[in-house]
Amino acid sequence: MSSINDFVVRFANVNGTGSASANSLFAKSIFRMGVPVSAKNIFPSNIQGLPTWYEVRVSEKGYLGRKNGIDLMVSVNPQSLKKDIASVRPGGYFVYDSTKKLYEEFLREDINFIGIPLMDICNREFSDPRQKQLFKNIVYVGALAKLLDISFEEIEKLLSEQFKGKEKLVIPNVKALNLGGDYIAENFDYPLDFRVERRDLVKDWILIDGNAAAGLGAVYGGASVVSWYPITPSTSLVSSFEKYANKLRKDPETGKNSFSVVQSEDELSAIGMAIGANWNGARAFTATSGPGLSLMNEFLGLAYYSEIPVVLADVQRSGPSTGMPTRTQQSDLLMAAYASHGDTKHVLLLPSTPTECFEMMADAFDLAEQLQTPVLFMTDLDLGMNEHMCPPFKWDDNRKYNRGKVLNAEELEAAQDWGRYKDVDGDGIPYRTLPGTHPTKGAYFTRGSSHDEKAAYSEDSDTYVRIMNRLKKKLETAKTLVPGPEFYQENNESEIGVIFFGTSRYAAEEALDIMRADGLKIDAMRLKAFPFCKEVEDFIDAHKQVFVVEQNRDAQMRTLLINELEVNPKKLIRVLNFDGTPITADLIIEPISALNLQSI
Amino acid sequence: MSYIKPKFEHPRAPKNALGYTRKEYEGSLSTLCAGCGHDSISAAIVDACFELSIEPHRVAKLSGIGCSSKTPAYFLNNSHGFNSVHGRMPSVATGANLANRDLVYLGVSGDGDSASIGFGQFAHVIRRNLNMTYIVMNNGCYGLTKGQDSATADQGSVSKAGSVNNFEGIDMCAIAIELGATFVAQSFSGDKGQLIPLIKAALSHSGFSLINVVSPCVTFNNNPGSTKSYDYVREHNEALSSLDFVPVKEEITTEYDEIDVKMVEMHDGTFIKLNKLHQGFDPQDKLSIINALQVARQKDEILTGLLYLDTESVELNDLIGTVNKPLNSLTEKELCPGSEVLEKINAGLR
Known part of the structure; x- marks a missing residue:
């Protein structure tokens, strides 16, 4: 059964051995040939030594979801050998390092074994011990390229882009690539019955992970304060913000940062800082995952009740508790929607692609400020940490940030009987003021305790009910502002x-x-x-x-x-x-x- | 105790350099117990801000939860206030300061708020040297929940109900110095003469200023045997120095070559004149104060006054290289890189 541009390749590696960049090189070369591709990391919560898999689906029709059935398995991890051999579909291929013989009992009659002496080749061809290890990965990429008819030219181009400025590294990489290709040419029939054929199906699309896209979206959305606590799988979202901000938000004269990123002591502090910054008129966000969101609940209640905008990115992983920290899930929804004790309800955004991550992250700041309430950007590990093929990012230069109802000094001067929590417009959204705006007008006391329309402490039942009902009305307004289905x-x-x-x-x-x-x-x-x-x-x-x-x-x-x-x-x-x-x-x-x- | 606060103001009430009277720095009427030490501290804050001629609306006052954290309602009514969640004022203050580094940040907290539930945030805001004044109204007990021991209650201190505290008390000043606080002072709510200049000096300091104020709880912790009662503190108070705050414009006329007097220049050009009452102690020498605090602890003394000051302090925004312009005033042009840049980013992702 021959098939063009429709198959799944899975790589079984040991984490911390440099396989990730080789595997993504493989995926990107197919993307460069104009063929839709999606790649997923299945990795442990560990830095070195445990099994990790990388799954690449190639799909002429552009299907980017996971698919069951592995057509070709690349095995460079003896720990998971038995399981890996068992996971190949009947008639599929198993590519392995034949420097060591496979155990007889693992062999299967119904699949094809392609042995390449990866370790032998690298020991013979490279002298540096680090290179001997790393180039095993590039050798198998070369072998796969031969087997699947992937353009060597595209891979070489990618290598020279990757090592721009370090051209010396390109030569040994290309050598390793060819070693793999040559070994296949000399010892096996190629290409296989399923393979890649150049197409023009990728159009102007880009390849990026959701966290990187969301970090960039936050830069475009005008975020200037970021507070966070490291947690998989959200960490790279903040790294992305920092990377892009360092490039795009430096003051040209002083070289200083027009943003600040603070790594906090825990998630309580991370959300507290984001709330403090928003209270003071900067667009600020935090990013976390399930366990962090659990800790942030109390503060979300405060932001909801005292009506402070804040953006929180939750890159969901498998719970409960520590759960499976490096596996994907959509299991924080209920906690996010009703976060905190008491009656609350929060705005959630549900992006599905990196393009939407970029757009919705930028939009989240407008929404949060318009509604003066937390907005939770709910993505997951699959979207956050895997690269997805998606339409390019767009930005309308005529777009203006919607900062919501904030009174400046002149407006305060003109305002009659202003009250922080008065529903002037009937949409449930009051007018806020920022500290330092006016010498005698607009100061108020923000509090999580019950308050009246003028922000004064009140335990009067009628007042309490009135404010709570207005908050409910505000969420009705939210329904008209959030993106529809x-x-x-x-x-x-x-x-x-x-x-x-x-x-x-x-x-x-x-x-x-x-x-x-x-x-x-x-x-x-x-x-x-x-x-x-x-x-x-x-x-x-x-x-x-x-x-x-x-x-x-x-x-x-x-x-x-x-x-x-x-x-x-x-x-x-x-x-x-x-x-x-x-x-x-x-x-x-x-x-x-x-x-x-x-x-x- | 709740009365309508009189609105009367004497027509010839003195005005400060900005033309404001003291009244414009006051807050609403306190609902704390009569005689509460916290009210004296609130009054000292009002005096300090008035005398320093700070524009009230340029102050942001923040607190956590507890009796102490209610007090921002009782001073500086023209300032924005933020009563956050229990023990988390430092994070909110940090975010606020990152958003606008130009305001004066005044945090008020208690011993439960800072030494127990918020001990982590207390430690980390100090490490970051956030530019703020942080006042701990320390009464050794949880007033609002009726007098349980707090983490600053001294070992052996006797509660109103007669039980003895078995656990080690946390010394807020010692721990703050250890964590790198750049301004550390200790005072007593009953000593306005010492407290006001300390608050003024703290507000003038660029970086984290802690003032731990022993502030007796008249209702739950003012009994014989308590080490945070008015009587005990008066008896065991050992002032290290008396302090005068010298505003920048004031001419220094006195000769300060006496051996016991030290002039310390603050970041904003103001001076602190320290009259040393103890020999062998220098508030700019960390080792000498750590030693003095240990010795005082053994002798059951409460050292008060300015304990430690680092005049070379670099505050958070400068530590992380943030622009001088407040981030909350950046324009869209400064924040958004625009579509042309985005097109280049797209090209790099193909």
Whole structure:
């Protein structure tokens, strides 16, 4: 069975051996050949010595989700050998380091073994011990390029870009690449029955991870204060902000920073600083993951109740507790939506691609300031830490930041009987002032204790209820400001609907294509935000059965929909994946097809 | 105790250099217990700010939770205030300062807020040398929850109910010096003469200034046997120095060549005149004060006055190389790199 541009390659490595850059070189060379590709790291919470995998899916049709079934496994990790051999699909290929013989009992009749003496080749060809180790990775990239018909020219170009300024390093890399290619040419038939063919399917798209995109989005969104505490998988989001800010936000005259980044002592402090900075009129954010969000709950309640904008990026990982820190999940939704004790509700943004990470992160600051409340940017490890092919970033130079209702000195001077928590416009959003604005007007006391419209302490029940109801009204206004859902049909055509969000998008879109090609009518909606706007409600109302696809055990999005929209629970069917790996199309098709067969 | 605060102001009430009267630095009426040490500290803050001629709206006052943290409502009504969550005022103050380095930051906290639930934030705000004045109103107990021992209660101190504290008390000043605080002072709420110049000096310092003020809780910790009662503190107070704050414009007329007097120039050009009451101690010598604090502890003395001052202090914004212009005043042009740059970034990702 021959197939062009449609296969999965998995690499089994030991972490800390330099395999990551070789593997991404492999993926990017396919991208450069104009062929859609998606790559996912499956790695341990460890720095050196444990098994790590890298999975590359090549898809002519542009499906970027994970797919079951490995066509070719590259094994350079003896620790996981048995499992790795077992995971190849029948008829697939197993590429391994043949310097050492494979155990007989691991061998399989139904797959093809391609042995390359990686260690022998490197010991013979390189003298530096570090190079002997590192170039094993490049040798197998060369072998794969030969087997899969990947352009050596593209790989060499990538190598010279990677080592720009260090040209001396290009020569041994190219040598290693050719060593791998030559070994295949001399010993095996090539190319394989599945391989890469040059196309023009990538257009002007870019390849980047969601965290890098979100960090850049924060720079464009005008963030100037970042406070954070290191936690996987959110760390690289702040690193990205810092990297871009160091390039783009230096004062030309003094060389000083027009931003500050503070690594705090814990997540409590990280969110506290972000709130303090926003209170004082700077756009500030923090980034964290589940355990950090747990710690930030109390402060989120304060920001909600005292109406301080703040942006929080939550790059979700598998919980509860420490859980699987390097595996993906969408399991912080309920905690995020209702973070803190007391009655609260928060605005959530649900990006699904790096492009949306860039856009929504920038938009988050506008939303937070317009609404004077926390905005939680909810991504996940798969989106945050894996590179995804996506449309290029765009910025409208005419765009103005929406700083919300902030009174300056002149406006304060003119204001009659201003009160910090008065609902002047009927949208539930009051007018705020910043410290230092006016000598005698606009000062008030921000507090987490009950307060009246003038920010004075009050334990009067009527006052308390009035303020709490206004906050509820403000969240109604939020529904009109957050991004609405994306629909996959102009008009509803089916009694069956499917809802998904975030990174489930990749698998869900593939599943939709397959099911629709099979003649199944199904409507689909991708959520982009919480609280849910009217369109979300209408979509559910318009369908008899609605599947809710998500990556957690307890169907948290389904719970949110039931709770917020008062949907009959029987109407919403769970489609779940929570094993820590990104969801696949198969997992979505199976329950939907099953129900469909039943109903026929 | 709650009365309507009189609005009357004497027409000839003295004005400061900015033309403000003391009244313009006052706050709302305190709801703390009559005789609470905290109210004296609030009054000292009002006096210090008035005398220093700070524009009230250029001050941001922040606090955590507890009796002490209520006090920002009782001073500087023309300043923005922030009553945050328990033990977390330092982080909020840090964020605020990063957003606008031009304001004066005054944090008020208590011993529960700073030495227990917020001990971590207390330590780290000191490490970062945030430019703020941090006043701990230290009464050794949790007043608002009816008198439980706090982490600064001295070992052996007896509570109102008669129980003896078994645990080591935390010395806020010693720990602050250890953590790198650049201005550390200790005082007593009952000693206005000492406290006001200390607050003025702290506000003039560029960097982190701690003033630990022993402030008796009249309701729950003013009993015989308590080491934070008015009587005990009066008896065991050992002033290291008396201090005068000399504003920058004032001419120095007196001769200061006496052996016991030291003039210390502050970052903003003001001076502190220290009359040393103890020999062998120099507030600019860390070792001498660490030693003095240990000795005092053994002798059950409470050392008060300016304990430590680093005039070479570099505050947080300068430590991390932030521009002089407050970040909250940066324009969109300064913040957003624009579409042309973005197109180049896109090109690099293909």
